[in-house]
Amino acid sequence: MQQEKYPSSGSRGEQLLFLTDDQVRQGIELMFFAYRAFTADPDRILENLAYGRAHHRAVHFINRSPNLTVNELLDILGVTKQSLNRVLRQLMDDGLVNSKIGRIDRRQRNLTLTEKGQAFERELSDAQRARMRKAYSSAGADAVAGFRSVLQEMIDPETREKVRRLMEKHR
Amino acid sequence: MQQEKYPSSGSRGEQLLFLTDDQVRQGIELMFFAYRAFTADPDRILENLAYGRAHHRAVHFINRSPNLTVNELLDILGVTKQSLNRVLRQLMDDGLVNSKIGRIDRRQRNLTLTEKGQAFERELSDAQRARMRKAYSSAGADAVAGFRSVLQEMIDPETREKVRRLMEKHR
DNA sequence: CTTGGAAAGTCAACAAGACTGACATATTAT
DNA sequence: ATAATATGTCAGTCTTGTTGACTTTCCAAG
Numbered sequence: 001m002q003q004e005k006y007p008s009s010g011s012r013g014e015q016l017l018f019l020t021d022d023q024v025r026q027g028i029e030l031m032f033f034a035y036r037a038f039t040a041d042p043d044r045i046l047e048n049l050a051y052g053r054a055h056h057r058a059v060h061f062i063n064r065s066p067n068l069t070v071n072e073l074l075d076i077l078g079v080t081k082q083s084l085n086r087v088l089r090q091l092m093d094d095g096l097v098n099s100k101i102g103r104i105d106r107r108q109r110n111l112t113l114t115e116k117g118q119a120f121e122r123e124l125s126d127a128q129r130a131r132m133r134k135a136y137s138s139a140g141a142d143a144v145a146g147f148r149s150v151l152q153e154m155i156d157p158e159t160r161e162k163v164r165r166l167m168e169k170h171r
Numbered sequence: 172m173q174q175e176k177y178p179s180s181g182s183r184g185e186q187l188l189f190l191t192d193d194q195v196r197q198g199i200e201l202m203f204f205a206y207r208a209f210t211a212d213p214d215r216i217l218e219n220l221a222y223g224r225a226h227h228r229a230v231h232f233i234n235r236s237p238n239l240t241v242n243e244l245l246d247i248l249g250v251t252k253q254s255l256n257r258v259l260r261q262l263m264d265d266g267l268v269n270s271k272i273g274r275i276d277r278r279q280r281n282l283t284l285t286e287k288g289q290a291f292e293r294e295l296s297d298a299q300r301a302r303m304r305k306a307y308s309s310a311g312a313d314a315v316a317g318f319r320s321v322l323q324e325m326i327d328p329e330t331r332e333k334v335r336r337l338m339e340k341h342r
Numbered sequence: 343c344t345t346g347g348a349a350a351g352t353c354a355a356c357a358a359g360a361c362t363g364a365c366a367t368a369t370t371a372t
Numbered sequence: 373a374t375a376a377t378a379t380g381t382c383a384g385t386c387t388t389g390t391t392g393a394c395t396t397t398c399c400a401a402g
Contacts, residue, residue, distance in 0.1 A: 008234050078207065156208055
């Protein structure tokens with residue numbers, strides 16, 4: 001969280017300054033504080049509605065990829081079906097999510113948001129996007145490219161690939 | 172998670188392209204997946220030891236700022252004292268954390284890690300730092316600067332200032 | 343010097359959201 | 373016909389957060 005210090009020398013050490021334990025530790029702390037800020041706005045909305053982060057995540061990805069199946073959503077979220085089922089049950093009971101039997105494979109359930117669900121999603125993501133957009137524009141386009149690149153590299157290649165495939169499937 | 176598309180035109184719209192909803196949504200998803208990856212390595216170690224993320228966080232900040240008080244730690248972590256107390260109790264009972272009565276204000280408790288606690292902290296942070304360092308070196312110094320800058324901007328100014336003060340107090 | 347309030351600790355009850363394990367049902371694939 | 377898959381559900385556990393109530397210790401201002 002401290003101010004970064006750029007040395008003026010042209011030594012080889014300078015090239016790797018961003019890899020010192022101290023720099024890396026600062027990155028770790030930034031991730032902690034930034035993630036908390038990142039979830040703060042939707043959390044505030046959710047706590048008035050008897051929903052939690054789990055509902056937000058489900059709604060986000062159903063909105064993003066309409067008609068995705070339960071298994072695909074499980075894969076994205078990385079939780080157990082029992083855990084997800086509780087959340088989906090509530091969302092369906094409250095009329096935010098629809099579940100249709102699959103056309104091709106009738107065992108599957110294709111999930112979509114109802115209009116009410118879409119409004120809910122928009123309310124949450126508007127709050128979250130506002131913060132993100134502000135951070136983006138304060139930091140500038142080059143910083144955003146760097147931000148994205150470091151986060152990408154942090155994700156395991158298998159996860160990255162798995163998510164990439166799912167995202168393009170539901171174009 | 173999709174590939175970024177840079178337009179070749181020089182229009183004014185280009186300047187703000189990275190602020191489209193789609194770009195911002197991709198950033199949001201990156202935060203989600205990257206944070207999960209970010210905590211995965213320490214989580215794996217913790218689950219064999221009957222500890223959780225809360226213990227990791229406490230140990231991290233006690234290591235980072237030896238002799239910080241319970242109140243300061245509460246402020247950093249943003250949880251209730253009851254929640255933190257349970258965690259600290261376990262860590263003290265297990266001989267990882269020491270609590271000394273404050274010199275100036277005897278109501279305060281100054282927290283430090285025992286040698287055992289330091290070893291524990293190192294085990295966890297080595298795992299986490301390895302991923303971070305790898306992401307940093309793959310992405311490069313410029314990307315790291317951008318990464319840090321965007322995360323900084325995402326944090327509320329008050330939090331940023333609060334943490335900055337604490338960090339420099341325990342230099 | 344007393345008293346008010348801050349810092350810390352503790353107890354109890356509760357909830358969200360994760361987990362495991364077991365089992366049921368429908369449907370598809372072999 | 374049988375095996376495997378996709379989904380749903382019941383029951384129980386764990387971590388980590390919450391509130392509320394209460395005590396002890398201690399500093400500082402009246």
